[in-house]
Amino acid sequence: MLREFLILSRGGQGGVTASRILASAAVLEGLWAQAIPEFGAERRGAIVKSYLRVSNGPIARHSSVKKPEGVAVFSSRILELVDISKLAPEGAPVIVNASEKPKIPGREVYYVNATSIAVELGLVIAGWPLVNTAMSSAMAKVFRIASLESVVNALSEYFKGELLKANVEAARLAWNSVSG
Amino acid sequence: MIRKVITGNVAVAEAVRVSGVQVVSAYPITPQTVIVERIAEMVERGELKAKYIRVESEHSALAAVYGAAAGGARAFTATSSHGLLYMYEMLWWIAYSRLPIVMAVVTRAIGPPWNIHSDHHDALTVRDSGWIIGFASSVQEVFDMTLQAFKIGEDPRVTLPVMVALEGFTLSHTAEPVDMPEEELVREWLPPREPLPFKIEPGKPFSVGNLGPDEVSMELRWLMWKAMERSRLVIRDVDLEYAKGFGLRSYGGLGEDFHAKNSDYIVVTMGAWSGDAKEAVEKLRDEGYNVGLLRVRFFRPFPWEELREISQSAKAFLAVDRAVSMGHRGILGLEVSSALEGKAPVKNVIAGIGGVDVGPEDFYSIIKAFIEEYEYGSIEGWSRPEWYMPWMEVGGK
Numbered sequence: 001m002l003r004e005f006l007i008l009s010r011g012g013q014g015g016v017t018a019s020r021i022l023a024s025a026a027v028l029e030g031l032w033a034q035a036i037p038e039f040g041a042e043r044r045g046a047i048v049k050s051y052l053r054v055s056n057g058p059i060a061r062h063s064s065v066k067k068p069e070g071v072a073v074f075s076s077r078i079l080e081l082v083d084i085s086k087l088a089p090e091g092a093p094v095i096v097n098a099s100e101k102p103k104i105p106g107r108e109v110y111y112v113n114a115t116s117i118a119v120e121l122g123l124v125i126a127g128w129p130l131v132n133t134a135m136s137s138a139m140a141k142v143f144r145i146a147s148l149e150s151v152v153n154a155l156s157e158y159f160k161g162e163l164l165k166a167n168v169e170a171a172r173l174a175w176n177s178v179s180g
Numbered sequence: 181m182i183r184k185v186i187t188g189n190v191a192v193a194e195a196v197r198v199s200g201v202q203v204v205s206a207y208p209i210t211p212q213t214v215i216v217e218r219i220a221e222m223v224e225r226g227e228l229k230a231k232y233i234r235v236e237s238e239h240s241a242l243a244a245v246y247g248a249a250a251g252g253a254r255a256f257t258a259t260s261s262h263g264l265l266y267m268y269e270m271l272w273w274i275a276y277s278r279l280p281i282v283m284a285v286v287t288r289a290i291g292p293p294w295n296i297h298s299d300h301h302d303a304l305t306v307r308d309s310g311w312i313i314g315f316a317s318s319v320q321e322v323f324d325m326t327l328q329a330f331k332i333g334e335d336p337r338v339t340l341p342v343m344v345a346l347e348g349f350t351l352s353h354t355a356e357p358v359d360m361p362e363e364e365l366v367r368e369w370l371p372p373r374e375p376l377p378f379k380i381e382p383g384k385p386f387s388v389g390n391l392g393p394d395e396v397s398m399e400l401r402w403l404m405w406k407a408m409e410r411s412r413l414v415i416r417d418v419d420l421e422y423a424k425g426f427g428l429r430s431y432g433g434l435g436e437d438f439h440a441k442n443s444d445y446i447v448v449t450m451g452a453w454s455g456d457a458k459e460a461v462e463k464l465r466d467e468g469y470n471v472g473l474l475r476v477r478f479f480r481p482f483p484w485e486e487l488r489e490i491s492q493s494a495k496a497f498l499a500v501d502r503a504v505s506m507g508h509r510g511i512l513g514l515e516v517s518s519a520l521e522g523k524a525p526v527k528n529v530i531a532g533i534g535g536v537d538v539g540p541e542d543f544y545s546i547i548k549a550f551i552e553e554y555e556y557g558s559i560e561g562w563s564r565p566e567w568y569m570p571w572m573e574v575g576g577k
Contacts, residue, residue, distance in 0.1 A: 039353065061455050061459055063537050064537050
C-alpha cells in the first residue's frame with residue numbers, strides 16, 4: 001500500500017508544515033510516511049507544491065508525486081492559476097480552503113473555511129492566516145489518512161503552549177466543518 | 181529508541197548533538213542552512229556543549245575546524261555546492277593533516293545557471309583529496325551515517341576526515357520517520373575523541389604541516405593511502421556494530437546489495453534516487469527480468485571488491501549517474517567501469533542533472549532499455565554515456 005497526496009499552497013500559508021503534520025500523524029498510527037516540499041527559489045506568495053506519502057512499510061522512492069489520489073488546495077484563488085487535471089488523475093478528490101463550495105468540473109470537491117478558522121483563533125503571522133493545521137485536519141478526515149486524535153497528538157511536535165492550544169482547536173473545527 | 185518524523189537537515193543536527201561534538205564552525209548556504217541553524221539553537225539552549233564559531237566564509241569555517249581538530253577536539257561543519265568549492269584548498273589541508281573532521285555536504289548543483297536543486301557534482305569534486313565520502317539514501321541513513329562518520333574517521337586505523345553527502349531538498353528538506361537511539365547509549369558507543377599524541381596544546385608548541393623533504397611528502401601520501409584502504413574494514417565493522425548495538429538495520433558496508441548477487445543485470449546508483457531505482461528493479465523482477473541493484477554507499481573508498489564479486493555472475497552493468505566528467509563518462513560510470521576492468525560491459529546513463537526529477541517510471545524505462553540493448557547484442561565494450569532527457573526526446577525508450 002502506497003498512498004500519495006498533493007498540497008498546493010502559497011509560500012507562507014504552511015503547506016509544507018501541513019504535509020509534515022500529516023506524516024507525523026500517520027507515523028503515530030504505526031505507518032510510514034514521507035513529506036516532501038517542492039521548493040523553487042522561494043518567496044512569500046508563490047505557489048508551492050508539497051507531497052505526502054503514506055505506506056504500511058518503508059518508502060523507497062524520493063521523486064515527486066505524479067498521480068496523487070487526493071489534492072488539497074490552500075487558497076481557492078490557486079484554482080484560477082493551476083489546472084488540476086494536469087496535476088492529478090481523473091477522479092482524485094479535491095479539498096479547497098473556501099467559504100463556499102467551489103465547482104471543479106468532473107471532480108468530487110470538499111471545502112472547509114480554513115482562513116476564517118485561522119483568523120478566529122488568531123493564527124495569523126505577518127498578515128498571513130496559517131491555514132495549515134485546519135487543512136491537514138480536513139485532509140486527514142476526508143482522505144482517511146489519520147484520526148483526529150493522531151492529528152492532535154502530532155501537533156504537539158510542531159507547536160507549544162498557547163499556539164498549540166489554538167492549533168488543536170483549529171484541527172477540531174476543521175474536522176467537524178469540512179463538507180462535500 | 182525514539183521515532184520522530186524529521187527532515188534530513190534535522191537528522192544531521194540531531195546526530196551532531198548526540199555525538200558530543202565540541203567545535204562547530206560553518207557558514208550558511210541553501211539547502212544546508214537548517215543544519216547549522218539547528219546546531220546554533222542547540223548550543224544556545226545548552227543542549228550541545230560545543231563552541232560555535234561564526235565566520236565570514238566557508239574557507240574560514242573549514243580553517244576553524246581544522247585548528248579545533250588539530251587541538252584534539254571533535255569538530256563538525258556543513259556546506260553545499262559553491263560553499264564546498266570555496267573550501268577546496270582547506271579540504272586538502274585537513275585530509276593531508278589526517279584530521280578526522282566530519283562534514284555534511286547537502287548536494288546542490290553548481291551554477292551557472294543558479295540552481296538550488298541537487299546533483300552530485302559538488303560532492304564528487306572532493307574525490308581525490310583523501311576524504312572518506314559517503315552518500316545517504318534516506319533520512320534514517322543520514323542520521324546513521326553522520327553518527328558512524330565520527331566512529332570511522334576517528335578510528336586509529338583510519339584518522340581521516342569523513343564527508344556525509346545528502347541530496348538537497350530530496351533528503352535535506354524531506355521529512356521521514358527516523359529511529360534514534362538514546363543519547364546515553366550513543367555516548368557509550370562513541371566516547372569522546374582520543375586524539376593522537378601530536379595535538380596542539382597551550383605551552384607545547386609544534387609546527388603542523390611544515391615544509392618537508394620530497395620523500396616525506398610521498399611517504400605521508402603512502403601512509404594515507406594505506407589508511408584509506410584500512411577504512412574499508414572499519415566502515416563494514418562500524419555498520420554491523422551499529423546495527424547490532426542499537427537494533428537498527430545494517431546497510432551492508434560500502435555498498436548495499438539489492439538482489440544484485442546472482443543477477444544477470446546490475447544497476448549501480450548512489451543517493452536517494454536509489455529507492456526509485458529499487459522500485460523499478462522490483463517491478464522488472466516481477467516481470468521475469470533477472471536484474472538487481474548495487475547502491476554505492478561509500479564513493480571513497482570505492483567498493484570495487486563488492487562490484488567485482490557481483491560481476492562473477494553478471495552479464496552487464498548499468499551505472500546511472502548524477503554527475504558527468506566533461507570529456508569522459510559520468511563520474512560513477514567511470515568508477516564502475518574502472519573497477520570492473522573489462523569483466524563485464526558497463527552502460528552509462530546520465531540523468532537528474534541540476535535536480536531534474538527522476539522517478540520509478542524513468543528508471544523502469546532506463547533499465548528495460550539497457551537489458552533489451554544487451555540482449556540485442558548492442559552493448560559490448562566501451563560506449564559513450566547516454567543522456568536521459570525525455571522532455572527533449574533524448575535517451576530512454
